[in-house]
Structures are given as C-alpha cells and as structure tokens.
Amino acid sequence: MARKVIVVGGTAAGLSAASKAKRLDPELEIIVFEKSGYISYGSCGLPYFVGDMIKDPDDLVSLHVNDMRDKRGIPVFIHHEVTHVDSSAKKIQVKNLDDGSEQTYQYDDLVLATGASPIKPIVPGVDSDGVYFLRTVEDGVRLKGAVRKGMSAAIVGGGFIGLEVAEELTAQGVKVHVFEALPRLLPFLPESYSQMVLETLETNGVTVHLGEPVMALASSEGKVCGITTASGTVECSMVLMSIGVVPNNALAKEAGLELGIKGSIVVDNRMRTSDPSIWACGDCAQTENSITGQSAYIPLGTTANKMGRVAGSNIGGEDSSFHGVLGSQVTKVFDLYIAATGLNLKQAIDAGFAAVESQVVKGDKASYYPSAKPMYLNFILDSSTGRLLGAQSLGSEASAIRMDALAVAVDAGMTVSRINDLDLIYAPPVAPVYDPILIAASQAMKKVRS
Amino acid sequence: MARKVIVVGGTAAGLSAASKAKRLDPELEIIVFEKSGYISYGSCGLPYFVGDMIKDPDDLVSLHVNDMRDKRGIPVFIHHEVTHVDSSAKKIQVKNLDDGSEQTYQYDDLVLATGASPIKPIVPGVDSDGVYFLRTVEDGVRLKGAVRKGMSAAIVGGGFIGLEVAEELTAQGVKVHVFEALPRLLPFLPESYSQMVLETLETNGVTVHLGEPVMALASSEGKVCGITTASGTVECSMVLMSIGVVPNNALAKEAGLELGIKGSIVVDNRMRTSDPSIWACGDCAQTENSITGQSAYIPLGTTANKMGRVAGSNIGGEDSSFHGVLGSQVTKVFDLYIAATGLNLKQAIDAGFAAVESQVVKGDKASYYPSAKPMYLNFILDSSTGRLLGAQSLGSEASAIRMDALAVAVDAGMTVSRINDLDLIYAPPVAPVYDPILIAASQAMKKVRS
Numbered sequence: 001m002a003r004k005v006i007v008v009g010g011t012a013a014g015l016s017a018a019s020k021a022k023r024l025d026p027e028l029e030i031i032v033f034e035k036s037g038y039i040s041y042g043s044c045g046l047p048y049f050v051g052d053m054i055k056d057p058d059d060l061v062s063l064h065v066n067d068m069r070d071k072r073g074i075p076v077f078i079h080h081e082v083t084h085v086d087s088s089a090k091k092i093q094v095k096n097l098d099d100g101s102e103q104t105y106q107y108d109d110l111v112l113a114t115g116a117s118p119i120k121p122i123v124p125g126v127d128s129d130g131v132y133f134l135r136t137v138e139d140g141v142r143l144k145g146a147v148r149k150g151m152s153a154a155i156v157g158g159g160f161i162g163l164e165v166a167e168e169l170t171a172q173g174v175k176v177h178v179f180e181a182l183p184r185l186l187p188f189l190p191e192s193y194s195q196m197v198l199e200t201l202e203t204n205g206v207t208v209h210l211g212e213p214v215m216a217l218a219s220s221e222g223k224v225c226g227i228t229t230a231s232g233t234v235e236c237s238m239v240l241m242s243i244g245v246v247p248n249n250a251l252a253k254e255a256g257l258e259l260g261i262k263g264s265i266v267v268d269n270r271m272r273t274s275d276p277s278i279w280a281c282g283d284c285a286q287t288e289n290s291i292t293g294q295s296a297y298i299p300l301g302t303t304a305n306k307m308g309r310v311a312g313s314n315i316g317g318e319d320s321s322f323h324g325v326l327g328s329q330v331t332k333v334f335d336l337y338i339a340a341t342g343l344n345l346k347q348a349i350d351a352g353f354a355a356v357e358s359q360v361v362k363g364d365k366a367s368y369y370p371s372a373k374p375m376y377l378n379f380i381l382d383s384s385t386g387r388l389l390g391a392q393s394l395g396s397e398a399s400a401i402r403m404d405a406l407a408v409a410v411d412a413g414m415t416v417s418r419i420n421d422l423d424l425i426y427a428p429p430v431a432p433v434y435d436p437i438l439i440a441a442s443q444a445m446k447k448v449r450s
Numbered sequence: 451m452a453r454k455v456i457v458v459g460g461t462a463a464g465l466s467a468a469s470k471a472k473r474l475d476p477e478l479e480i481i482v483f484e485k486s487g488y489i490s491y492g493s494c495g496l497p498y499f500v501g502d503m504i505k506d507p508d509d510l511v512s513l514h515v516n517d518m519r520d521k522r523g524i525p526v527f528i529h530h531e532v533t534h535v536d537s538s539a540k541k542i543q544v545k546n547l548d549d550g551s552e553q554t555y556q557y558d559d560l561v562l563a564t565g566a567s568p569i570k571p572i573v574p575g576v577d578s579d580g581v582y583f584l585r586t587v588e589d590g591v592r593l594k595g596a597v598r599k600g601m602s603a604a605i606v607g608g609g610f611i612g613l614e615v616a617e618e619l620t621a622q623g624v625k626v627h628v629f630e631a632l633p634r635l636l637p638f639l640p641e642s643y644s645q646m647v648l649e650t651l652e653t654n655g656v657t658v659h660l661g662e663p664v665m666a667l668a669s670s671e672g673k674v675c676g677i678t679t680a681s682g683t684v685e686c687s688m689v690l691m692s693i694g695v696v697p698n699n700a701l702a703k704e705a706g707l708e709l710g711i712k713g714s715i716v717v718d719n720r721m722r723t724s725d726p727s728i729w730a731c732g733d734c735a736q737t738e739n740s741i742t743g744q745s746a747y748i749p750l751g752t753t754a755n756k757m758g759r760v761a762g763s764n765i766g767g768e769d770s771s772f773h774g775v776l777g778s779q780v781t782k783v784f785d786l787y788i789a790a791t792g793l794n795l796k797q798a799i800d801a802g803f804a805a806v807e808s809q810v811v812k813g814d815k816a817s818y819y820p821s822a823k824p825m826y827l828n829f830i831l832d833s834s835t836g837r838l839l840g841a842q843s844l845g846s847e848a849s850a851i852r853m854d855a856l857a858v859a860v861d862a863g864m865t866v867s868r869i870n871d872l873d874l875i876y877a878p879p880v881a882p883v884y885d886p887i888l889i890a891a892s893q894a895m896k897k898v899r900s
Contacts, residue, residue: 421756
C-alpha cells in the first residue's frame with residue numbers, strides 16, 4: 001500500500017515539501033491542507049498589494065490548486081483546518097471551514113508547515129474594528145479595503161513589514177504614524193544607519209514615535225480612533241499591528257513534539273521532529289545559524305522554501321540536509337535599500353567572537369558617473385582571525401544586491417584580507433574601480449590584530 | 451642614501467605602486483613620469499566623457515599632480531616620456547615633451563607601468579584625418595571634439611569600448627555603424643546572448659556589420675570618408691578604431707626583460723620581472739588566471755590597480771602576492787547590462803575541464819513586482835565535480851551586480867550544489883524568493899555526473 005503523507009500548510013514550506021517528495025517518489029500519496037483560501041502566496045508581497053502596486057491578490061500566487069493537482073499530482077484542500085493530531089495513532093482531524101464537516105485521516109508521514117501568526121499584544125482596544133494584521137492574503141484584502149486617501153494610520157512595530165507598509169500607505173495618500181517600542185529603528189543596524197532610515201521616513205512624511213510602547217488603542221463605538229502611549233494619544237482611523245510573529249505550534253504541542261526558541265518546533269538538519277513520523281519546516285520550525293551553529297528562529301520566505309525542499313527530499317527517499325541560515329535580508333523604505341547578512345555586532349559578541357565593526361561610505365558607481373549614490377557598508381569581523389562574520393548596508397538597489405556577494409563570502413568563511421583581493425566587476429556605470437566591498441575590506445584589515 | 455624608485459606611467463598601476471611603496475617606507479625617493487598630460491584617470495570612463503555624460507576631462511581624474519606631491523610626497527612629471535633604459539647601469543633617459551630637453555636618472559628600483567596602446571591595423575587609409583583611437587584623456591578630447599549631431603561614424607571593433615562608444619555617440623545624435631570581424635559580438639558569451647546584444651544595438655539604431663573585417667579606410671583629401679569591407683564601402687565622416695590593445699613593451703625589450711603573451715612583461719606573483727631591479731604592473735604586464743593557474747594577458751583597470759599595489763607593497767618592504775585574475779567584467783549597452791566572471795565555455799574546455807554550460811532565465815525581482823526584468827544567466831561548470839568555473843549574464847543593472855556574488859563563489863571554489871544552498875537576500879522589490887543565482891545552480895546540478 002502506498003505511503004500516505006499529509007502536509008499541513010500550503011505556502012512556501014508545505015508546497016515545497018509536497019512537490020519535492022512527490023517528484024522523487026511518485027508512488028507517495030500526498031495531500032495538503034491549507035486553512036486559508038490561498039496557497040503558494042508570497043506574503044512578503046502583501047505590502048505592495050496593499051499599496052496597489054500589485055492589483056490582484058491572485059498575482060501573489062505562484063501555484064494554484066489546479067496546478068498542484070493536474071501538474072504535480074497532489075490534491076490540495078483550501079479552507080481546511082487540521083484541528084487535531086493523534087501522534088500515537090498517526091491520525092489527524094480536519095475541519096472543512098466551508099461546510100463545517102470534519103474528517104479523520106491516517107498518515108505515515110506528517111509534515112507540519114503551519115507557519116507563524118502575527119503577535120497580538122494584550123492591550124486594551126486591540127479587538128476594535130479597524131485594527132489589522134498582515135500575514136495572509138485575506139489579511140491583505142481586508143487592510144487594502146480599509147485604505148482611503150487622506151486618512152491617518154498607525155503602524156505598531158517598525159520592523160520590515162511595518163516600514164514597507166508605511167511606505168505603501170504613504171504612497172496611497174495616507175498620513176502614517178509608526179510606533180516603535182525600542183529607542184531606534186532596526187537595531188541590527190549600526191546606530192547611524194538607524195538614524196538614516198528614520199530620516200528617510202520623516203523626509204517622506206512618516207511620523208515615527210521611537211521608544212513608545214503602545215499602552216492602549218483608543219476606540220469609539222467599537223472602532224479604533226487612536227494609539228495611546230506614555231506620551232499621550234495620537235488619533236488615527238486604522239491600525240496595523242506588526243510587532244513580529246510567533247510559530248503556529250498548537251498541533252506540535254498536541255503531538256508532544258519538542259519545542260525550542262519562541263515555541264518553534266525543534267527539528268534535526270533533515271527536518272525531522274522529535275517524533276520520527278513527523279517533519280516540520282518553514283516559519284513554524286526552529287533552525288540553526290550557520291555561522292555560530294547555535295539554534296535560531298529566523299522566519300523568512302527563502303528559508304521556508306529551502307527547509308520544505310529538504311523535508312520533501314528526505315520523505316521522498318533522498319538524504320538531504322539543511323545547512324542553516326545566515327539571516328540574509330533586504331528591504332526598501334522609499335528610495336533607501338537596507339540589506340544585511342550574517343551576524344550583527346551584538347550577535348557576534350554574544351556568540352563569543354572577538355567581534356569589531358568597520359564602516360565605510362563609497363559610491364556605488366565611478367565617482368564621475370552622474371547617477372552614483374553612496375553605499376554605507378558596515379563589516380562585522382572577528383578581529384583575531386579577520387574572518388567576515390556579517391555585514392549591513394544602506395544605499396541604492398545596486399548597493400543592496402552587493403550584499404549577496406558578502407553572503408557568499410561569509411558562507412565561504414573568507415577573511416577581510418581575502419575579500420580585499422577579490423576580482424569584482426568594474427565599469428563606470430556599474431561600479432567604481434575599487435568597489436565598496438573592496439574598500440570596506442581594505443579598511444577592515446586595519447582592525448585585525450596582527 | 452635613500453633608495454631611488456622610478457615609476458614609468460602615472461595611471462592606475464603606476465600611482466598605486468608609488469603610493470603604496472611610499473606609505474610603507476617614507477624614506478624612499480620615488481619619482482613618477484607620465485608621458486601624457488593627465489595622471490590617475492579612469493580610461494574606462496572615456497566613452498561617457500565622449501558622450502558628454504561627463505563634461506570635464508578633469509572629472510575623470512581622481513588624483514592630481516599637486517595631490518601626489520603635497521599629500522603623498524611623490525613628485526610626478528607629466529609630459530615626460532621615458533625614452534631609454536640601461537638596465538645594467540640602472541639608468542633611464544627621460545624626455546620633457548614640452549621643451550624637448552633630456553635628462554638621465556639613476557634608479558635602484560624601476561617600475562614599468564607603461565600600460566597598453568590601441569592596436570593600429572595595417573590597412574590603407576588608417577592615417578587619414580578623422581580616424582580616432584580612445585585610450586588617453588587626450589584621445590577622448592580629440593574624439594569628443596569631432597562629434598557633431600547628424601554625422602555618421604564607423605566603429606571598428608565590437609568589444610566593450612566599441613559598444614560603449616556606439617551607445618554614447620548614438621545618444622549624441624550620431625548614426626553609428628559597428629564593424630566586427632568575427633561572425634558574432636562578444637564571443638565570450640553564449641551565442642543566443644550575442645544575438646540579444648546585437649538586437650539591442652539594432653533596436654537603438656546602430657547598424658552592426660558582423661563577419662566583416664575592414665580592408666581599407668576610404669578617404670578624400672586626406673580625410674576619412676568610408677569603411678571598405680568585402681561587402682563594399684559604407685560612408686562615414688569619422689572612424690573609431692577599437693580592436694584591442696597591445697602592451698607598451700619598448701622599454702622592457704630594451705632592458706632585455708622576458709616577455710610573454712602578446713609581448714606583455716613576464717612577472718612573478720610579487721610583480722618582479724626577470725631583472726630583479728625592475729618591476730612591472732598593470733596593462734603592460736602578464737598575469738595569471740586564478741582558476742587555471744595559466745598565464746594570461748587581461749588588461750583591466752581593477753587588475754592594474756591591484757598589481758600596482760602589490761608591486762608597491764614589495765618595494766616598500768612588505769611581502770605581498772598577487773592572486774591572479776578571474777576576468778570579472780561588466781558593461782552596459784543602452785539598457786542591457788552584460789557581465790561575466792571566470793572562464794567561458796571555450797576557455798574552460800581549453801584548460802582541460804570537463805566543462806558544460808547551463809542556462810536559465812529568471813526575473814530579477816518577484817514575478818509580481820512591476821519592474822521585474824528577466825536575467826539571462828549562464829553557468830560554466832566542471833561536470834565531473836560540479837565546481838562553478840565561470841558565468842555570464844545579460845539583464846538589468848541589478849542582474850549585472852549579481853555577478854559579484856558569482857565571482858566570490860568561483861573564487862571560493864564552490865560547487866553548484868553548494869551555491870544552490872546559499873542564503874541570499876530576498877524581498878519582492880529586490881529579488882525573487884529563489885534568486886536567479888539559485889535557479890541557475892539548481893538547473894546546473896542536473897548536469898553534474900553523479
């Protein structure tokens with residue numbers, strides 16, 4: 001009898017796992033259950049859908065239920081919530097959210113790709129109308145439907161999602177206030193870089209409230225009308241809560257699986273949980289920082305796809321390992337691109353490295369080429385060995401993409417001296433003869449104890 | 451008595467060598483002689499000066515004679531040509547091109563950074579008025595001075611310089627014909643990529659004559675008026691000759707130095723020539739391909755700077771080595787960016803690798819993000835080990851800069867399987883969740899013999 005594989009969750013990790021396993025072993029009977037009405041959507045694209053740069057929510061979807069069934073031979077059920085798991089009997093219970101019916105399924109292998117959910121803070125008024133979260137396509141449709149030119153919106157949380165939505169709502173003619181509990185934005189950046197991000201937001205009309213934890217949401221007749229912090233109340237007609245996510249671990253708890261950081265599901269590097277019949281991947285699972293080897297919870301779309309692929313490979317009969325995460329990331333806030341890879345200074349020091357930072361500013365093209373823009377580039381290095389541990393940058397899109405070269409260098413364990421010798425591309429319209437990466441390496445070499 | 455160092459040539463390599471040596475050992479007596487009227491200019495910027503994107507030739511200059519003297523303590527003499535060298539007596543003869551006077555100087559160390567000169571083909575009419583070359587700032591001033599809107603120009607040679615000038619003259623309202631002797635443009639690219647470059651030129655109004663070696667330049671009253679090939683004569687009122695460069699090796703020959711590929715000066719990895727008192731660096735010197743370990747002649751600005759720095763380090767008392775060249779390069783032709791690193795297919799096969807190529811096309815941003823553009827990416831890999839040996843790409847500026855990540859991967863000796871696992875940056879406005887680099891690696895893995 002064919003082995004039965006049930007996948008819970010139909011976005012990046014779940015569909016990668018299902019597709020890879022089926023490709024390797026077409027005999028597998030694989031079913032995917034997805035609670036929402038959409039599968040295979042890029043939730044990172046939601047801010048741009050809200051900003052109407054992307055018109056149709058379907059554009060965010062790369063694979064439809066029909067594709068999965070007809071092209072990949074995998075039935076996928078949307079609006080189906082897996083409500084219970086009995087790991088000793090290897091059974092799950094599934095609720096059809098359209099008609100309320102319930103059904104039980106037997107599995108040989110269960111894949112938990114349940115993702116993560118936005119954190120809902122426990123503050124008065126958080127359940128008022130006009131308070132939004134942004135994670136699913138349905139969230140995006142709700143938020144977009146509420147946007148009206150001339151209104152004012154409060155965004156609680158100044159992380160990537162919060163700042164991306166701030167940009168997009170501003171472009172829609174909304175007056176935006178960002179509330180960040182910490183004293184500065186994006187604390188993985190050097191302080192002066194946080195300041196430049198702040199200035200970019202302010203220049204574009206966003207009001208940023210730093211060091212102001214939200215104490216309550218004011219409401220009137222059940223509808224949100226303001227944000228209250230220790231400094232007082234700021235009026236607004238809608239609120240986006242974007243203070244981070246927590247892994248969806250209810251099924252994992254019920255199955256008695258070992259949980260790790262923030263309640264994420266502990267997996268080995270083959271994506272197997274503490275129950276040998278259950279796999280986990282994506283934003284619900286714990287991973288490893290590939291520089292420190294330490295456990296980490298870093299929910300990112302790239303990582304989710306790769307973890308899913310690894311789970312699917314192993315279920316399909318290959319022996320595949322996940323190599324951990326550098327934490328490479330990027331976003332843009334108006335015309336400023338923010339990128340990073342590897343460890344930031346605090347992480348590097350916490351991990352026990354003799355870490356120092358070294359900052360440079362250098363044009364992203366030949367200085368005489370008209371459209372050259374400064375690239376701000378910070379290296380985090382081990383001062384005893386010269387090894388590059390991480391980097392952060394601000395600048396143009398072209399600057400941001402340079403972070404990939406540094407991700408490769410960090411991955412390869414290169415020293416700043418080795419980076420200084422790299423043969424990078426050069427032409428006046430694309431890069432200066434000494435690329436910012438080379439200038440940064442050359443400066444950083446002075447901080448290596450010899 | 452202070453050691454005397456004489457540097458012949460005041461651009462990238464020569465000034466890097468002089469500056470580095472002086473910084474390491476301020477006691478050194480260093481003099482630089484430069485034949486032209488400009489030092490420290492980026493000759494790669496000349497096409498953009500000709501196109502008037504850069505107004506003033508001085509903008510191409512990063513260091514002036516005064517800077518070198520006052521800030522770095524190095525006297526530099528422009529319009530001074532080193533005409534002879536007596537390597538047994540360690541003397542050179544210098545001619546002041548302004549007043550014709552000659553003088554003899556003694557050296558302890560001589561640095562030949564004499565660069566390269568454009569090849570002048572032996573065809574009838576090549577000495578006519580209206581025939582230009584593009585290497586020095588003076589060349590650029592002459593060429594720019596000849597450009598008039600509505601005229602027609604012939605560019606002989608469809609390499610990077612030829613195509614860059616084709617773009618810039620077209621933007622100035624000049625009708626441009628490019629004559630390329632080979633049957634396709636930029637033969638280091640896959641054939642289909644050469645075709646796309648051709649189409650980009652044609653779409654922008656440039657007429658390209660492929661497989662048409664120039665047989666003669668037609669002239670009237672001493673002024674060029676056409677280009678004659680086997681297909682006939684095309685009228686034009688100016689000609690740019692850009693069919694490559696040859697190393698300036700007259701002094702090296704006189705000194706009896708060992709010469710290598712195309713007559714370039716043979717140096718060890720410390721930049722010392724076959725005469726222990728003479729160093730050479732930059733476009734006059736031979737280098738090594740860092741993948742094959744074979745000798746190579748690859749005149750590039752990036753390489754020249756690095757070779758100069760290595761020569762200067764060793765003269766200044768450090769022990770420094772040059773690690774060879776990958777041959778990373780980039781240019782743009784209108785809105786199409788062309789980039790490459792490492793070996794092309796022919797080079798890889800010639801070097802004895804079991805080389806194969808693997809091509810993909812993938813958007814440079816999330817597919818649903820409005821400004822996404824296709825990136826054409828070709829991997830050259832060793833099919834027996836999976837090692838990435840080189841890559842070529844066409845696409846947007848953002849695509850071109852991805853070549854740096856591949857340069858790092860080639861330098862680190864990564865396999866395509868390792869590249870497939872890389873943690874690269876992702877956000878819809880900057881990259882798709884599977885970056886073109888990852889897609890290319892994933893495809894290339896199928897070509898590795900397992």
